[in-house]
Amino acid sequence: MSIQEELQAVIKEALPDVSCVIGWREGPEPLRAAPLFVRTPADADAFRSGYFAVNNPAVFLPEYKGGKVGVVVKGCDARSVGQLLAEGLIRREEVKVIGFPCNGVIDVDKVAVALAGACDPGEIQAAREEGDELVLTTPSGEIRLRKTAVTADKCGRCLFPNALDADVFVGDTLEPAVSADDYADVAAFEALSLEKRMDFWEQEMSRCVRCYACRNACPMCVCREHCVALSRDPRWLTQSDGVRDKMFFQIIHASHLAGRCTGCGECQRACPARIPVLLLKRALSRRVEDLFAYRAGVDVAGPPPLLSFALEEPKIKERDW
Amino acid sequence: MSSQHFGYFPGCSGLGTSLEYERSTRAVCGALGVALTEVPDWNCCGSSPVAHTADHALSSALASRIFAQAESVGIADIITPCPSCLKNLHNALRRMEDPLFRARVEALTQRPLRRAHTTKSVLQVLVEDVGCSRIRDAVRRPLKGLRVAPYYGCLLTRPGDSMKFDNPENPVSLDRLLESLGAEVLPFPLKVECCGAAFGVPARDVVPRLSGKLLDLAAELDADAVVVACPLCQMNLDLRQDQINAANGTRHSIPVPYFTQLMAYAFGLGDEAEGFAKLAVSMAPAFARMEGRAAAIERQEREAAAREAKKAGSAAEKKSAKAASAPAGGGL
Amino acid sequence: MRIGVFICHCGSNIAGTVDCASVAEQAAAFPDVVFSTDTLYACSEPGQDAIIEAIKEHRLTGVVVASCTPRMHEPTFRRAVERAGLNRYLFEMANIREHVSWIGKDMQANTNKSAELVRMAVAKLRLNTELKPKFFPVTKRVLVIGGGVAGIQAALDAADAGLEVVMVEREPSIGGKMAKLDKTFPTVDCSSCILGPRMVDVAQHPNITLHAASEVEAVSGYVGNFEVTIRKKSTCVDWSKCTGCGLCTEKCPAKKSYDRFNEGMGHTSAIVIPFPQAIPKKAGIEKEHCRLFRTGKCGVCAKICPTGAVDYAMRDQIVSVKVGGIVAATGYDLMDWTVYEEYGGGRYPDVITSLQYERLLSASGPTGGHVKRPSDGREPQSVVFIQCVGSRDCSVDRPYCSGFCCMYTAKQAILTKDHLPDSQSYVFYMDIRSPGKGYDEFTRRVQEEYRARYIRGRVSLVYPKGDKLMVRGADTLMGTQVEVEADLVVLAVGGEAARGAPHLAEKLRISYDAYGFFMEGHPKLKPVETNTAGVFLAGSCQGLKDIPSSVAQGSAAAAKVIGLLSRDMLESDPQIAQVNAGRCIGCGKCISVCPFKAIQETEARGLPKVEVIETVCQGCGVCNATCPQGAIQLSHFTDNQILAEVEALCRF
Amino acid sequence: METIGLHEADEDFIREVEERSGQALSRCYQCGNCTAGCPMSFTYDYPVSRLMRFIQAGRKDLVLSARTIWMCASCETCSERCPNKIDVAGVVEACRHMACRAGKDGVYAVKTFWDAFVLSVNQHGRAHEAGLLAMYMFRTGRFWTDVDLAPKMLPKGKIAILPHRIQGRREVAEIFRRFREGAADEEAVRSRLAAERRDDVVAAYSGEGCP
Amino acid sequence: MSVLKGQELRIIGFLCNWCSYGGADTAGIGRFVQPTDLRVVRVPCSGRINPLFIMKALLYGADGVLVSGCHPRDCHYAEGNFYARRRLEVIKALLPALGIDPRRFEYTWVSASEGRRWQHVVESFTMQIHDLGPARRLPDAPELDVLKMVAAE
Secondary structure (H helix, E strand, O other), X not given: OOHHHHHHHHHHHXXXXXOOEEEEEEOOOOOOEEEEEEOOHHHHHHOOOOOOOXXXXXXXHHHHXXXXXXXXXXXXXXXXXXXXXXXXXXOHHHEEEEEOEOOOOEOXXXXXXXXXXXXXXXXXXEEEEEOOEEEEEEOOEEEEEEHHHHEOHHHHXXXXXXXXXXXXXXXXXXXXXXXXXXXXXXXXXXXXXXHHHHHHHHHHHOOOOOOOHHHHHOOOOOOHHHOHHHXXXXXXXXXXXXXXXXXXXXXXXXXXXXXOOOXXXXXXXXXXXXXXXHHHHHHHHHHHHHHHOOOOOOOOOOOOHHHOOOOOOOOXXXXXX | OHHHEEEEOOOHHHHOOOXXXXXXXXXXXXXXXXXXXXXXXXXXXXXXXXXXXXXXXXXXXXXXXXXXXXHHOOOOEEEEOOHHXXXXXXXXXXXXXXXXXXXXHHHHHOOOOOOOOEEEEHHHHHHHXXXXXXXXXXXXXXXXXXXXXXXXXXXXXXXXXHXXXXXXXXXXXXXXXXXXXXXXXXXXXXXXXXOOHHHHOOOOOHHHHHHHHHHHHHHHOOOOEEEEOOHHHHHHHHHOHHHHHHHHOOOXXXXXXXXXXXXXXXXXXXXXXXXXXXXXXXXXXXXXXXXXXXHHHHHHHHHHHHHHHHHHHHHHHHHHHHHHHOOOOXXX | OOEEEEEEOOOHHHHOOOOHHHHHHHHOOOOOEEEEEXXXXXXXXXXXXXXXXXXXXXXXXXXXXXXXXXXXXXXXXXXXXXXXXXXXXXXXXXXXXXXXXXOOOOHHHHHHHHHHHHHHHHHHHOOOOOOXXXXXXXXXXXXXXXXXXXXXXXXXXXXXXXXXXXXXXXXXXXXXXHHHOOEEOOOOEEHHHHHHHHHHHHHHOOOEEEEOOEEEEEEEEEOOEEEEEEEEOOOOEOOOOOOOOOHHHHHOOOXXXXXXXXXXXXXXXXXXXOOOOOOOOOOEEOOOXXXXXXXXXOOHHHHHOOOOOEOOOOOOEEEEEEEOEEEEOOOEEEOOHHHOHHXXXXXXXXXXXXXXHHHHHOOOOOOOOOOOOOOOOOOOOEEEEEEEEOOOEHHHOEOOOOOOHHHHHXXXXXXXXXXXXXXXXXXXXXXOOOOOOOHHHHHHHHHHOOOOEEEEOOEEEEEEEOOEEEEEEEEOOOOEXXXXXXXXXXXEEXXXXXXXXXXXXXXXXXXXXXXXXXXXXXXXXXXXXXXXOOEEEXXXXXXXXXXXXXXXXXXXXXXXXXXXXXOOEEEEOOOOEEEOOOOOOOOOHHHHHOOOOOEEEEEEOOEEEEEEOOOOOOOOOHHHHHOOOOOEEEXXXXXXXXXXXXXXXXXX | OOOOOHHHOOHHHHXXXXXXXXXXXXXXXXXXXXXXXXXXXXXXXXXXXXXXXXXXXXXXHHHHOOOHHHHOOOOOXXXXXXXXXXOHHHHHHHHHHHHHHOOOOOOHHHHHHHHHHHHHHHHHOOOOHHHHHHHHHHHHOOOOOOHHHHHHHHHHOOOOOOOOOOOOHHHHHHHHHHHHOOOOOHHHHHHHHHHOOOHHHHHHHHOOOOO | OOOOOOOOOOEEEEEEOOOHHHHHHHXXXXXXXXXXXEEEEEEOOXXXXXXXXXXXXXXXXXXXXXXXXXXXXXXXXXXXXXXXXXXXXXXXXXXXXXXXXXXXXXXXXXXXXXXXXXXXXXXXXXXXXXXXXXOOOOOOOHHHHHHHHHHHX
């Protein structure tokens, strides 16, 4: 039995106990899976796991608070679940977590790059995994791409391929490919001059259309319709179309996620303008990890670092005036 | 044992007036496993007279050449027996932390230093790096019965903020060291008072007055010897003791050995290393008194031990008697 | 909003370096400003009247005064606008004195900065809303921490006014430093004759509860309703049974114990009644000296005690009490003078502190008032006093003048002559500080009548020579080095904040300075208040002072507490957090960070929400900065108000 | 005694002493502790605390001609015990350096002895005790200086008759030569550094205050 | 009205009412002369300071932001500055990622008695900002100005 089939069985088994199990199904486009809400055993047949199961189902969980719900999670999704639990935004007894080992997921943007004009990504009719390769069916025949070239960046630094704290875990656990997150992406960006860094953001943010897809995709953004971006009291943002306000929204988002972001990357993936907004969050995560040895969604035994304090902060070196 | 290997700067007086200090220092360090590599072709450290009259840059330039010489044989840490040299080497390093001053010094030496250097006194190394317990272990002939006044002089610990060695007003390192040799160390309240320093030559009234006060106090305390760590102090107190007596109308005859000489004696390193023959005031009477006292002390100790043993014995008897009479389970 | 702006000259304090008229002119153009003027003294009666008049004449709905720090006159102006019928929170201040005119010399820069500060104040004021205080009942009981002369005065005054008083004293007896003194200056009257009756009054006053050998463990709550936890330290003697007969102290075999009350000048027993006039007069065991605790063998005191009060297994007790106000009167300690190695660092027995000398002079002291050298019990002929030991000395981080040493040294020199008519006293001083009634005359008397030799200069070295002490100092008036042979050297050791004072300050949430002395609310106008409402200061804990000043402060602190607790209800500050339930998602982050547990969960239409307990909230705003949606806002310091200030600056 | 015109204080002198010594002279409140502890006080014309007062009052000639600055033994008792943490010995030393630069004779015997010492180092690279003593006697005419000590020292080998000449004595002599030629003068070094674009060092020193 | 051209830069301070605002007052009472650039926003507690105030200021025109509160353990509200310390320390990491020199924001603790310290802090921080020079501003939307003009009419 494949992992997918096993998962389908587990979902069906879980159903009487939960109102719904959240997972993935084939999407309208072959490279993109869509969310699946399994309410009847028959629904489970549409369930798909694997390379295309990109989106983070944890984003739906807070809405279900108050009733019991099941969720199928990759390792990164499980961290979101863990952080939501740590903050009391969902209750452990109200969620059944079904985990499986994840080998990485696709980054659709990379496919377009890897195709290098061989075909328009929109023309792809079907896609499947074959070992280390991704096989795309196009009007002009099959195209094979190496998966390493089109797998999401976050998978390359994934430390938790196996869902943590799962009620049911299907399959054999995997060894992570790396032993620590070295935040090489942040370091590389910060190796640029300050001037260049700001140039970069000015250019990137100029494409922002303030659609807030980044926020909507974020499993930790629980404010939803109460987001300060839409509020006049408090009025942190104007309706201006300038780069400044757009940038400031990203700063708000990053600061609200400080010590909470699990690095699932959904914000960035959801961005229609392909602005690399995860970078800001990772800059803060690195600092939080340095200062408080806290990784959101993993080290959740104690209270989140910014909702607590210590009388002495051994890692904080205050300026000596 | 890299921490026990140092560059060694004897200082100019080590070739003349403080020959015995220099020799005993080498012997004692050898006995304790402290390896010394003499700074090759060393020059005057730029000590007080140069610093006094000329400029800090000149005196520090002379010191800087010594560090440069040490670098040429791969040494960064230099120790010296002479507190006056120590002070100048130390001041040079401290002042050269300042980039402009360093540039001025380099303008004179034309030999920029490449390494981070440190400097310490021999006494500091013996007390801090070697430690009194190792010194105690090396003692073959304890100085039991020798009453000594430890005299540090004014240079060794000052200024306290930058020397960072011992308590600048009431140092005790030499006290501890001498205790570990078995000597009876007297509380010497003037242990950091100035002896008159280099004024022995140009102002003759200074030494009799200042050093005289120290000898008076030592005599009053019935000290067998005043133990020193500085060539200038030693010269003033020992060599000039007759001058002092003549000027003050006193009749002191108090030997003034270097602490390293007493260590050499206690370690049994031989006459050459001890160098007591170099002292103007002989140590012989002091050692004679020491032996007399040592014999008396030993007698007392023996008697006390006997008393103690008797007491313990009777207590043990009582105890065993009690145990025997104890009811139940007290099987013998 | 119709805003009026008033730019205060503060005489020349502000107008000297700020062009006030120009600021007023610029302010007239700020949004919503309908009236703007400059005024000589805004806080004076005519100044306040002008504001009131302008409010009425121009139908102002908000007022900005640019003058001194709001920490000074905000309450004054708030009352003024209230008199004109405006809500007091429709008022803002711009601090153009402490933050502008007093720290900058450039008129143009100062004027520009002042105008900007006014712009900020206006921008904020436009978003101010009317706030109304709530009322809450007060606990008519006061806690006095420290039973020295200042604390005793405060306690008695408050108790006489009808308040319940709880006094906590760290030592086993009240009396403080004054109880150790032989005589007091400048009258040379007996210290215990003055203090003793006051101590008895404390013990007998029906309104006073005394906890001796106790310390304040924790303080929570706020003005009007503090919750105080007191640790009553185990003395191993049940004081409800102890009659203070002293039999145990006579029979205790550990007779060589350190005598704390006598500053080590004599020995005492391990179970001890500190001194004959002690209040409470109860015995207690000093464990570090007690044979039973050191060797496990003894128990004499328990056997001998006629009332069976000794209980070796006694544990500390924790007591809780509610009070409405707190007076801190924790006094001072002598600095650790042994850092002065040049004075022997404690190695010479005949170099003693002034407080030790008091015990030698005192008839109730270890020598029965006979002045004897600690080393050999001989009467000293030559006594040298060294002043400013640990005072005015940067090298030991005590740059301040202790204030009372000059006077007590003079007193001790007089007493020395009284006790030993053949003796000669020498006093090394730097300056004689004697600015009190009869004080300077006193320092003249000691020199003129008692023939004490006063030498202006510090002492560099004290060393033993034979059975004498050589004191080497300078006489700067002669311009020479001097030496004195002394039999006894008395160091006029300076004071420092009492041991643990900063720790107590943290519990009371009051400020302290770099040396541990508690900060008064204002150096001139609020000498016994602190910045924490309901906490007052008396005596040397605020800064070293002599007995008359300490007593005066004790009374002053009592007056403040009496005033505070004379009301049945107190107003609560309305500058507290408020929840916009529509925006709250009930995530509870604010609940977890609130230092006062002032936020609780609630429900609205089936959805989780939070609410603020108004009388518990203290208005710190931590919740406000925590809430991602900005659903909880600190009134008067809302996000929008602060953003308005930031934007007022950044947009230009 | 002269009346001192307080308004005639030499402010440049005060500033120079402060700069050279790195000490804030206004911190001195004349407690006299330096005088009290000074072992050499009896050899002075003015006690140290008065010297400090003269500097505060800007009495340049009086200070630079004082015997005190030559008789100081640099034992640093004054600095160690100053309640205001002033390095008094450093101030005295700064005054002595200034006196040398101003060509003051100082206390003749003391200065001659020190000059002999410096010369010995200049010549040999090390101080040669016997040689510098001989030079001192020759220059001062004090031929009986310490002759009583010779019999105590000679037989014990404590006097090296010949100087120890080091190989690097020319290098040492060069240091002295460069010094005399002003290679270490602050201004010269600073402008050279500027020319070499070692702005880091210059910037650190262009600010006010004492290094 | 603006900062004085060529003389001042835009520096905003967020000060807690109990300690640092008092410390600044103490400096004023002591007439401890300071650079004039700093403009102070008074808040009850450093714990009230949302790190976004700092980011807002830096992004919208401040050249430097200084935060000062009570020393740890001395908070008037017992814990506010402990929370502040963590938040401020973390938010500092966002500046380099945005291309803003992190030296444009500092935080410190100054008590009400520390007038001298306050003077020193203001002097050093102002000097630091002047060394960095004016901050680069991200552009606002040009349309907004039009809207403003319409609104004004």
